[in-house]
Amino acid sequence: MTSKLSAFKKSLIIVISEFNEPIIENLLQGAQDSFVHYGGKNSDLIVYRVPGAFEIPGTIQKILKTHDPDAIVALGAIIRGETHHFDYVATESARGIAELSLNADIPIINGVITTDNVMQAKARSRLGGRNKGWDSIEAALQTISVYQKIFSDPK
Numbered sequence: 001m002t003s004k005l006s007a008f009k010k011s012l013i014i015v016i017s018e019f020n021e022p023i024i025e026n027l028l029q030g031a032q033d034s035f036v037h038y039g040g041k042n043s044d045l046i047v048y049r050v051p052g053a054f055e056i057p058g059t060i061q062k063i064l065k066t067h068d069p070d071a072i073v074a075l076g077a078i079i080r081g082e083t084h085h086f087d088y089v090a091t092e093s094a095r096g097i098a099e100l101s102l103n104a105d106i107p108i109i110n111g112v113i114t115t116d117n118v119m120q121a122k123a124r125s126r127l128g129g130r131n132k133g134w135d136s137i138e139a140a141l142q143t144i145s146v147y148q149k150i151f152s153d154p155k
Contacts, residue, residue, distance in 0.1 A: 004145075005038045005138060005141040005142060005145075006038055006039050006141065007035050007036075007038040007039050007040030007044075007137070007141055008038075008039035008040065009044070010040055010044060010070045010071070010141065010144065011044045011045075011046075011068075011069045011070050012035060012040070012044065012045050012046070012069055012070060012071050012072070012073060012137070012140060013045075013046045013047075013048065013063055013067060013069045013071075013072045013073070014028065014031055014045065014046070014047045014048070014072075014073045014074075014075055015047075015048050015050060015056050015059045015060055015063070015072065015073070015074050015075070016028055016047060016048070016049055016050070016074075016075040016076060017049075017050055017051070017052050017053045017055070017056060017075070017076030017077070017112070018049050018050065018051055018052070019051065019052045019053065019076065019077070019078075020076075020077040020078075020079060020121065023077040023079075023113075023118075023121045023122065023125045024075060024076060024077055024125075026125035026126065026127050026131060026133070027075045027076075027077065027111065027113070027125050027131060027132055027133035027136075028047065028075060028133055029127055029133065030125070030127065030130070030131035030132070030133030030134040030135075030137075031045075031073060031075060031111070031133035031134065031136060031137045032045060032133075033134060034133065034134040034135075034136075034137035034138060035137050038137070038138075038141060046067075046069070048063070052076070052089065053076040053077075053078050053089055053090070053093040053112050054089050054092060054093055056074045056076060056093055056096070056097065056112065057092075057093065057096025057097055057099070057100055058096070060072055060074065060096075060097065060100050060108060061100060064100070064104055064106075069106065070106060070107075070140075070144050071106050071107040071108070071109065071140040071141075071143065071144050072104075072106065072107070072108045072109070072140075073108075073109045073111055073136045073137060073140050074093075074097050074108070074109065074110050074111055074112055074136075075111045075112065075132075075133055075136060076093070076111075076112040076113070077112070077113050077115070077121050077125065078090045078093070078112060078113070078114045078115075079114075079115050079116075079117065079118055079121050080114075080115065080116045080117065086114075090112075090114045093112055094110060094112070097110045097112070098110070105147070106144075106147065107139075107140050107143035107144055107147060109136050109139045109140045109143065110136075111132050111133060111135070111136030111139075113125070113132050
């Protein structure tokens, strides 16, 4: 499917958590590289930074009220620590993103990685090719096409 993907004249918004900075910067770079690879212009890609993954759903909700993008991509890195905080943040972030996605007329892609350790996060955010940021843009572009087909098919 990836050979048919196109970001040409597509407007995407990325909401990215600033927690775990080296990891998320690699995810963001992968997303930006993917968007341009598929014909998108940097000026059609808006990035909003939030403190952590827990703040991503609320920000997406505000974006849906004030912007008209073709898709929204959530990026972040939640790395397990020694407390239960990981479980709460990962669960509630994913639940919030999923709930918004079910109620939106545009794709909302969850590209927030959840890992047991930093080594796993680094592997999923490696620069120089595909990483979860790259893959999330591909998922957004593919889902935009699916939504367009659904909305244009006669009932």
